[in-house]
Amino acid sequence: MEKAVLITIGDEILSGNTIDTNSNFIASELKNIGIKVSQIFTISDEIETIKKTLGEAFELGDLVITTGGLGPTRDDKTKKALAEFFNDEIALDEVTFNHLKEYMERRGRTDILERNREQAFVPTRSTVFQNQYGTAPCMMMEMDGKLCYSLPGVPYEVKPLIKDQIIPYLQEKYSLQYIHTRIVSVVGIPESVLADTIEEWELALPDNIALSYLPVGTRVKLRLTASGDHEAFLQQQVEREIQTLLPLLGDHVIAVSEDKIENILAEILTERKLTISTAESCTGGELAKMLTAVPGSSKYYLGGLVPYATEKKIKILNVSKETVEQFTVVSEQVASEMAKGCQKLFETHISLSTTGVAGPGKGEDGKEIGTVYYTIRINDKEVTSKLYMPHLERLDFMYFVSQKVIQDLVGLLVAQ
Amino acid sequence: MEKAVLITIGDEILSGNTIDTNSNFIASELKNIGIKVSQIFTISDEIETIKKTLGEAFELGDLVITTGGLGPTRDDKTKKALAEFFNDEIALDEVTFNHLKEYMERRGRTDILERNREQAFVPTRSTVFQNQYGTAPCMMMEMDGKLCYSLPGVPYEVKPLIKDQIIPYLQEKYSLQYIHTRIVSVVGIPESVLADTIEEWELALPDNIALSYLPVGTRVKLRLTASGDHEAFLQQQVEREIQTLLPLLGDHVIAVSEDKIENILAEILTERKLTISTAESCTGGELAKMLTAVPGSSKYYLGGLVPYATEKKIKILNVSKETVEQFTVVSEQVASEMAKGCQKLFETHISLSTTGVAGPGKGEDGKEIGTVYYTIRINDKEVTSKLYMPHLERLDFMYFVSQKVIQDLVGLLVAQ
CATH class of the missing domain: 3.90.950.20 (CinA-like)
Known part of the structure; x- marks a missing residue:
């Protein structure tokens, strides 16, 4: 479990109507437990496209997380595509249906419409993670050691599902390599001059430490990302590199820990x-x-x-x-x-x-x-x-x- | 020229560090001239990945726009990948170099560093669109009637390049089908009830009009997108559909034109x-x-x-x-x-x-x-x-x- 692929499903993203913030949140949460997102696909809500993309995604990673395409309306086809891709069928899940009923009743909507009842239909081999803040359930499919999560698209439903349910599940199930990230913020020095100034230091970095330049306004953020088995070792290793870096940059450094x-x-x-x-x-x-x-x-x-x-x-x-x-x-x-x-x-x-x-x-x-x-x-x-x-x-x-x-x-x- | 594919290049997006707002902007600008984004790939800054994705993108559309991966620092490899993909070589472009020199001189940076000079190297067969607000040029490659633009990743450099240079170029070069979009905003009615209420109307929509449900907070936006050859006809057609829709929704409609x-x-x-x-x-x-x-x-x-x-x-x-x-x-x-x-x-x-x-x-x-x-x-x-x-x-x-x-x-x- 090292590489993840995200699939964002929804014409509202492709049409430029909505900015995809889910991918950003999921990528950043996965990074904290050492899982790197290697690619993000943003695709339209069509069964064949979803199936094709699931295939491509599983060639690139062991973990696939899809968001979007699970609402109660006509333009949502993800669930069908998921069942077909995994050679499964869709059936009513009693637990999910009861959860849905309670959810709607708590909100004073006692009229469970047929269309909402459909949301309790899930692939029969899926494990359901109940959605506490919406009506579309989160489904997990497993096949040949590969894992696929299918989430709704609404950001405030996605965040708790990822943070409270999926991340803890992944942490428990796999023993993951540790990732340590530090950001050094630099001002008053153009990116190209900065790159020249620290070139030798950069070339001498150990293989397990990656460096990125992230310009934000007039500031350049230097991000060091180290990966390895031992947390304490990585922290020391990165700290040592930063101590070598700081004298090269002098007064231009404004922060060595916080990011924003x-x-x-x-x-x-x-x-x-x-x-x-x-x-x-x-x-x-x-x-x-x-x-x-x-x-x-x-x-x-x-x-x-x-x-x-x-x-x-x-x-x-x-x-x-x-x-x-x-x-x-x-x-x-x-x-x-x-x-x-x-x-x-x-x-x-x-x-x-x-x-x-x-x-x-x-x-x-x-x-x-x-x-x-x-x-x-x-x-x-x-x-x-x-x-x-x-x-x-x-x-x-x-x-x-x-x-x-x-x-x-x-x-x-x-x-x- | 109907379908476009966007490629966002940059580890800062995949790592969850930065939200990709460029794709949103580009998709929305393309939509206005009738070009639909069929897929967005977000990939890392590696030559092989970029080349592979360019291949996949050209299978999905005639127009590919990449953003990111053109800065002066070590982790930018897009230009190399582009040249290799199009069987071209990279050489210094005098016009671009002069533009770059003037750009830097205006900002009081008379020391043109070797690293910045590299930014004036472009594939020999590319057409350059000069960047007025940054040092990385925008390059256009053409092959077998397909078009590829490569842009820097900084949003305030991307926006003027797209708006002032690329969109007008595409408009002039191709005669494009017209697109007309209207959004009807509805409040106080759950999405599922709404879907039931307008089901008959939705099923009777002409083939060239697509409907999407976009929930935003407690509001649901119904987006009608019509495509066809004649602007005036589309406007009338959509207006007619909206006039049929409104009586079904009564007081729940809060707006029929503006979006936000x-x-x-x-x-x-x-x-x-x-x-x-x-x-x-x-x-x-x-x-x-x-x-x-x-x-x-x-x-x-x-x-x-x-x-x-x-x-x-x-x-x-x-x-x-x-x-x-x-x-x-x-x-x-x-x-x-x-x-x-x-x-x-x-x-x-x-x-x-x-x-x-x-x-x-x-x-x-x-x-x-x-x-x-x-x-x-x-x-x-x-x-x-x-x-x-x-x-x-x-x-x-x-x-x-x-x-x-x-x-x-x-x-x-x-x-x-």
Whole structure:
């Protein structure tokens, strides 16, 4: 049990309607128990395609996990394909039917419709893992030492099935090789220069350690993945390599353990007992969301404001009307006054502000789409910067700017 | 030119580190010009795997688009695989090199490193589409009437390449069948009941119209996709089917054109000239972000507050200290007072508030993880609801609650 293959079934993914987040979650959970996903197939909801893909998947790995195609509606054909592929038949499973009935009754739907009853039909040789948060059951088929799980497609049904049932089952059934991953985050050095700088070190890495470069905004994440039989040995081995790497990179390293920049910031703020607040215009809440997405963030994040209308910046944050008139609302001066007002309103050590034009329409004052000013205020010192990114779409713009602001803040705090 | 196959190359996707958003974007852009994505392969960055997958892809479609695997670092092998697959060789392309030089000089990096120079090497028979926002060029190979594009993996480089260069090129080169899509959004009716209700209508649909059910939260989106030679005919045909469908669904229909709930809300608010504001605790800015993600939202969204710390709810929103002490901060009463304070602060017709425990840690007052109260206030009327979703992870919780609040608001506005 080393390699897994994922199959995402659903026309809504192929049509560009829905982003496939299940594969990401499953891959990351499997990685933790040492199972590597070698390929992902995203296919349409057709019996022949599903059967063909199951065949190809089992040539690439011992474990296949499919998501999607198990709902109660007409366009779901996975179960039929599964039964045909494994030369099995579909029959009503009493336990599953009772589970389904209870599930629906708890939700006040006592009318078990024929279509829902069909969901309790499963291949006769399958083992069912009951779905606690939906009506489609999860089925496991086993053949010649190979394993196939078939899950529904709804992300919040997939997550508990994987985490609470499938992962523990796999861990118990197989004795798996251990995987250890560490990420070193580097800023202020272009990827190509970085690659040259650490080339010798990279070439000398042991065979069981793989290195990847993952650029995220202006940061490059170096991911070391080690695999082997002994957990403690791998940890020491990777630690040793990182200790050799660090002197080569000097001040460019901003973190050696946490991965996401908001988690890195959380580490720093918690350690230094600093509080933070946000005042966002063009990022529209993304910055607040990114900070509050970290568990425990209520310890340092006291609050934020999204004063979208200019008059609200003036009224709530005390931005001066004259400043707006003289410099326009998308300006260095307004960003700075917003940060000051925000720091005062929320009484925090640090405050962050953004003001800009996310597009696609031009700003009130005709400022160019993609222009943004942001201020980082730490106690009584502040830095205001400008970004110009006309090529980003609205949501990407909000995300990129928020990432950049947090990144810069981490940079400033680390340099202190 | 009818079917396309996408190949996503990159270990960062397979390892669960990065979510593949490129495929979603490309699929949706291709759909607009009538090209359907029949399959997506997500594979690792290995020459043999890439070559094998290119072969499989060309069996499934005439157009193959790969993303990823074109950076300047050691783990990128796509270009080699491409040249080998097409029996070509790689050589320096002067035009691409000059473009690269100018690109780097504009960014103040006059030191063209050997590694970056390598990026100007392309298969000799390829047509290069220059990348305006990165250093890896986009290459097009043509063979026996089949087309292969190879793009870098960074989303904000992919988007302009697809939108500004590849789509117009394909549109000009081929005369493509027209596609027309409409989405009917339905609430308050379970998917299985819905399927029964419209079964006869569904079975009578013409062969060139396909129907999909896409559940999103408590809403079900019915997507009709029609294909044919004449745009005007398709529009009329789909419109006719929708007019037959609507009487079957009555009040359950909330929208027949826009897709995302925040866009549906935007339609309603703009039409009725209503303004809105938000006060979020447990959703931490997600609600604000969702509303401001809609272009033109500044016309109706006046602002939002994320009063994360309890004392900020009291100070800025005027929530009474006694209410908090008596009912705890995660309560119907506090949600209601937050909405009132928010409406007053931002002077809007509508205000939304959320207070809850996103987990994984318990709330200050020991309230259960997954509990949330939210208030929707429209002028002087308000509704407060409770949700309990202990199974959702923190980010999913923030997203799901925000979707639900907007959905409910749309429901209330439509019912008025």
